[in-house]
Amino acid sequence: MEAIETQSFYGDTLAVWRSKIFQELQHGILLSVKEPHKMPQRIMGPTQFWAEFHKQAEALAVARQHDNSNDVLGTFVYQNENGHRIFVVAHPEVYWWYYSQKSPECRCSYEVIPDGAPVKLYFDLEFLIDQNPNHNGHRMTKTITEIFCAYLTKLWGCPCNESNVLSLDSTTREKFSRHLIFCIKEVAFKNNIQAGKFVKSVCKDITNYVDSGFKGSDVLDFFDRKNLKELFIKTSENRKLFIDTSVYSRNRHFRIYKSTKWGKQSHLVLSPHSKYISAEECKDKDLGIFLDSLISYFPTKTNLILLELDEKNVTDIEMYIKRSSQLTPPQESTVKSKYPCVDKFISNIVKPGRIRLSTYFESTKKISYEIIGNRYCDNIGRPHKSNNIYLIVDLHKKLWYQKCHDEDCTGFMSKPKKLPEEIAFQLEDESDEILSSIDNFDLPFTNE
Template identity: 45%
Template sequence: MSMMDTISTEKFYGNKIQKRKFNSNVNWVKTYRVMPSHILGPTQYWEEFHRQVDALTAAAECSTKQDTLCIFAYQRPSDGSRRFVVAHPEVYWWYYKAKPQEERSSYEVIPKDSPCWLYLDLEYLVELNPLCNGSRMTKTLIDIIRVYLLTHYHLLCDRNNFLILDSTSSTKFSRHVIFTMKDMAFKDNLHVGKFIKTIYNDIMLYLNSDTQSHGILSQFNKADIEELLVETNHGKKLFVDNGVYTKNRQFRLYLSTKWGKQSYLTVSADCIHNPVNKCKEKELGVFLDSLISYFPNKQNLILLEFFNRSDVKTQLYSKIPIQYNNMDDNQISPYPEIDEYVSNLVDPGKIRIAKYSDKTKILRYEIYGNR
């Protein structure tokens, strides 16, 4: 056989090769050019689901140390119904960027109990706040958060650690702000929520009191802090949405718009963000940096915990013990030490079923994800 001859996949692997079946009849990937694959590239895994819970399970089971899979939700242009996709972010980006702009209505699902970056959803109605300067307000809030991070975690950061995405329209100021720092994350978005809500409450208490001393906030001009208050249909509030820190939250993606609208999230003109994911394709780097829960190398992560202002901790992700009580009953045996040993032995594979026979004293494991 000459070096120029080609061998079909069927001949190379045999006739038993199987193609992955999708759990949804709707598969918009099929309408676009297939992403080229190479040996050092991300896994081409792609599954679509009707239910979010199924997507969360698949992402947890099929992610490996080499390939971290994420959950994305997209809305169908026809009726706005949502489908859930499990894929590597680079693979999702390949097909996502090819979609017509008006069909880009996608969200990242932030899994509960998963590391995530600090993120903010900032908004106010333009009609009720015609004199507000959203850019200046964003900078003030970022600077306040920087001082809180320094005070509670001794973490020194700059404005270029904050990625600012903007989808402001003629009727509504709207921004997403994401704090990005290599190998640094909050333990999960509930801890982010407690941290941001503490800052929110501190600001409200400071502005509603006669005192001029507050420690952290007294380092700022009080008039600048007062600018963060906006008029709403329910009275004055800060322009921070505190409702985005719930379990398995869906957070709109870079370049996406809400279904039926034309307000796309793009990099703000006043953003001076320093990329964490440096890619040849600049837009891909922005996309990866904008993902709240994407950390391809979790073992090096330093996790920030915030229970309250007097209970603040940091720890390495790799030091968090394995919680076997969160596993399904069929994944554990009466011997958790052996389970852990086998689990480490077959990594990046996982234990699907552990079977123990009292009669024969044999412990049998069924493994997947490892040849």
């Protein structure tokens, strides 16, 4: 009996069916064949919250609504098999769990950097290799890293080096491409607009320094002028620095670790030249890199120091303190309050530490003093290892007491102490009807 060929028996239907199955497997959407493993729940693990949206505004609103000190949610966007973008609100660990199970060619995903959110300093460095054949991308990246570390130290006294900088690479034969994320513990920029302002300011310094041909910069004088000139690349239009300064726009989409652009095979992976050392140990190395690479993800914002530049490029810093929307916003946040006698008293108490920031609350007639250099906490009877303290002065009751930002000390308030009589006497002149009518309550600072 003559054997019948498969093609003759089934006709063209088999070929079409095989092609369809192959395509679906390639795109990782045939759930009946490859069902993603469900993330196991842990008692102390992240929330399993997951929500998808077609509109970015809806996703960001839900992320803000559900975000709290225990579950810091992120907003991500991915492209499906049709190229359409879907927005996801989830805890970063949960998002990574499902994202990492996708086939490599389907990992087309981005972090949405929310407008106004604190961010790490980040860079997108790239140039076309054919147009810049003599440029050494690794050397250029190293120069950029060292320059910005030097500026951070100069402007804010924030020491950092290559071990604080996570370097991700997606270089191809056509284009050199790196992402740099500065992971400095408890330090961030107030938002990505401020981060962009800082980057553009330094870029302007570099351009003026190289173009002028003169020395005189207390940062750039330490760098080889040849290496500084190499930072400028040729494009189809002009000559410019190889830093992409367009990535600091509001609600920016920034490609995440191991992701590729749609239709391309240029995955963002750990650079072989990266000298980054994570401050937090993670059993899953890839998960650790992913979490560290996120621009707007901070597991806790309690002690986060926010950097910014004002309109005249003058540096400033403040602490991130998330308050309930019912609280009256502070009237003034400066190093010195409008009560110099109180400032001097607090300064003497916290020595060798000092006042980093004072915030005056008009509705309660209280001053909050953020302290650095002295972390002694009455609750534990010793200094905290990493969390700072703050002192509250109640101008109405003429009392002062200590609180701190450590999660273990949530709700703690030291035993109130009276202000010295000479200070209380000076404050009597400030009393008025409004001051005397203030209710007897303490401002509920939150540790979020």
